[in-house]
Amino acid sequence: xxxxxxxxxxxxxxxxxxxxxxxxxxxxxxxxxxxxxxxxxxxxxxxxxxxxxxxxxxxxxxxxxxxxxxxxxxxxxxxxxxxxxxxxxxxxxxxxxxxxxxxxxxxxxxxxxxxxxxxxxxxxxxxxxxxxxxxxxxxxxxxxxxxxxxxxxxxxxxxxxxxxxxxxxxxxxxxxxxxxxxxxxxxxxxxxxxxxxxxxxxxxxxxxxxxxxxxxxxxxxxxxxxxxxxxxxxxxxxxxxxxxxxxxxxxxxxxxxxxxxxxxxxxxxxxxxxxxxxxxxxxxxxxxxxxxxxxxxxxxxxxxxxxxxxxxxxxxxxxxxxxxxxxxxxxxxxxxxxxxxxxxxxxxxxxxxxxxxxxxxxxxxxxxxxxxxxxxxxxxxxxxxxxxxxxxxxxxxxxxxxxxxxxxxxxxxxxxxxxxxxxxxxxxxxxxxxxxxxx
Ligand code: ADP
Numbered sequence: 001x002x003x004x005x006x007x008x009x010x011x012x013x014x015x016x017x018x019x020x021x022x023x024x025x026x027x028x029x030x031x032x033x034x035x036x037x038x039x040x041x042x043x044x045x046x047x048x049x050x051x052x053x054x055x056x057x058x059x060x061x062x063x064x065x066x067x068x069x070x071x072x073x074x075x076x077x078x079x080x081x082x083x084x085x086x087x088x089x090x091x092x093x094x095x096x097x098x099x100x101x102x103x104x105x106x107x108x109x110x111x112x113x114x115x116x117x118x119x120x121x122x123x124x125x126x127x128x129x130x131x132x133x134x135x136x137x138x139x140x141x142x143x144x145x146x147x148x149x150x151x152x153x154x155x156x157x158x159x160x161x162x163x164x165x166x167x168x169x170x171x172x173x174x175x176x177x178x179x180x181x182x183x184x185x186x187x188x189x190x191x192x193x194x195x196x197x198x199x200x201x202x203x204x205x206x207x208x209x210x211x212x213x214x215x216x217x218x219x220x221x222x223x224x225x226x227x228x229x230x231x232x233x234x235x236x237x238x239x240x241x242x243x244x245x246x247x248x249x250x251x252x253x254x255x256x257x258x259x260x261x262x263x264x265x266x267x268x269x270x271x272x273x274x275x276x277x278x279x280x281x282x283x284x285x286x287x288x289x290x291x292x293x294x295x296x297x298x299x300x301x302x303x304x305x306x307x308x309x310x311x312x313x314x315x316x317x318x319x320x321x322x323x324x325x326x327x328x329x330x331x332x333x334x335x336x337x338x339x340x341x342x343x344x345x346x347x348x349x350x351x352x353x354x355x356x357x358x359x360x361x362x363x364x365x366x367x368x369x370x371x372x373x374x375x376x377x378x379x380x381x382x383x384x385x386x387x388x389x390x391x392x393x394x395x396x397x398x399x400x401x402x403x404x405x406x407x408x409x410x411x412x413x414x415x416x417x418x419x420x421x422x423x424x425x426x427x428x429x430x431x432x433x434x435x436x437x438x439x
Contacts, residue, residue: 008069015040051077060085107191112140114184116153128190130168140188143167149176156180163193173197208263211256218256222249251388258390261320262372262397270314270401276428277318278310279352283341286319290326290339297335301326305343308430311350311422313402321398324391325354325418331387333358333415350427353419361410369408370396395420402426 015036023032047070054063055077063074102109108125112118117137125131129143141150144167152162158178166172175193178186229242280303287301294301311318322341329339337357344351361369365376373389392406395418399406403423410416 004069004072011068012040107189110140110188110190112186112188116140116186119185125190128166128168128174128192144176152176153178163197166192204263204266207259208267211259211263214252214256215260218249218252222246222253225249255388255390258388258394261394262390265317265394265397265401273314273316274312275315276310276312276430277315278307278430279343280305280307280309282315282319282322283343286323286326287341289323290330293327294330294335297330299330299333299335299337299339301330301339301341303341305341308432309343309345309350310428310430311402312426312428314398317398317401321395321420322352322354324395325420328387328391328418329354329356329358329416332356337415345427345429348424350422350424351419352422353417355415355417357415360412360414360416361408362412363410366408366410370406 016033019032019036020029023029026032047066050064050066051070051074054061054074060081063078065071066074102122105122105124108128109122110118110125110129110131111120116139118131118135118140119137121129121131131143135143141153144164146164146167149162149164152158158180161175161177163173163175166174171194172192173194175191177189177191179189180186225242225245229239229246234242283303283305287303290301291299326339326341333339333356338355339357340353340355342351342353342355344353361376365374368374369376370392372393374392375387375389396406399420403426404420407419407421408416409419
């Protein structure tokens with residue numbers, strides 16, 4: 001039994017005994033016991049009243065002095081109150097610190113409830129997005145009305161951040177990153193990326209300008225090299241020198257062309273020139289070009305594609321991406337081997353794949369193949385192939401502009417398969433009448 005309760009029971013027993021002795025002495029045992037019990041009840045009621053007044057009092061005073069189990073009850077409640085007060089102050093401190101930290105952030109932090117309504121935001125959100133205290137509860141999409149943001153917000157695929165001009169100042173560029181948490185709540189972090197955006201623009205402009213400016217002098221040089229190399233009185237040494245000059249200037253020309261293609265892909269509006277592109281005729285042209293490139297190496301290029309399948313996109317870009325993959329297959333596989341260009345569809349995707357029986361690629365290189373100028377150093381193979389290291393970077397960019405991605409499977413010595421995977425809304429199965437009209 002609890003120590004305090006035991007002592008209290010002993011006290012009651014002692015008080016009852018005194019009442020019994022007193023009752024025996026005066027000859028009224030029952031009355032004396034009733035009066036004693038009444039007095040005890042009165043004392044208990046008095047303690048309850050004291051407890052009530054003390055607990056409901058607004059001032060935090062020490063408990064009133066009392067004896068027995070009531071003294072212990074008062075002390076325990078007082079200790080509990082003190083503990084709670086300490087914990088409350090600690091939590092308050094943490095909240096204040098959190099608020100100070102988020103207020104010091106330059107990035108806007110916005111908490112949204114499960115319905116997308118504004119729940120809480122920091123000071124930077126007021127500056128970047130113009131949120132005011134009266135906006136509490138309103139949907140965030142009322143303040144960031146850009147259609148791309150609404151589509152991004154509703155699609156709920158927040159793996160990549162979204163960059164958009166600021167809703168308050170068009171010259172500023174903001175990056176939105178959304179994270180889900182709790183029961184459908186969202187945390188939106190908005191960052192001012194104007195500076196990075198400008199630097200990126202400077203880089204793009206620089207590459208575009210340099211490539212463009214190099215073109216004219218190179219054309220002049222190539223012209224002279226070609227004319228001079230045809231001169232009849234060149235000795236063998238000079239002949240060899242002109243041959244090398246021609247090879248290198250051709251390579252430079254390829255590089256500049258690829259750089260220009262890349263910078264056009266970066267700067268052009270991806271929505272331009274979207275059309276329905278039937279794939280069979282396109283692949284037939286690419287197969288014929290690949291065979292011409294193969295020339296006397298005699299690759300066997302086959303096309304496997306239904307007549308009625310079409311992609312929605314930019315025909316020139318799709319041609320460039322697919323032919324880059326087909327030409328790589330020719331460049332990096334042995335003479336007389338098979339190269340298959342295949343289109344496969346299912347309910348969710350269209351896959352264009354180029355399968356070759358070439359040397360294959362070591363898996364360590366695969367994640368980096370689409371980087372600019374990344375080439376697998378494989379002895380003399382690359383120099384023979386004469387590539388620029390920009391082909392797969394171009395493919396990647398074109399696919400991005402068509403909501404698609406590249407997948408590479410390869411085994412050393414066994415060959416490679418490069419697959420372009422397009423989402424369902426990017427392809428169509430054409431009706432017979434459309435096909436006839438196209439012919
Ligand atoms: P390049 O102009 O060098 O061909 P790419 O960007 O097209 O540049 O390709 C990058 C590298 O990937 C190439 O240098 C080559 O080593 C490797 N590669 C590309 N396609 C194939 C392929 N079908 N088989 C083997 N290696 C390949």
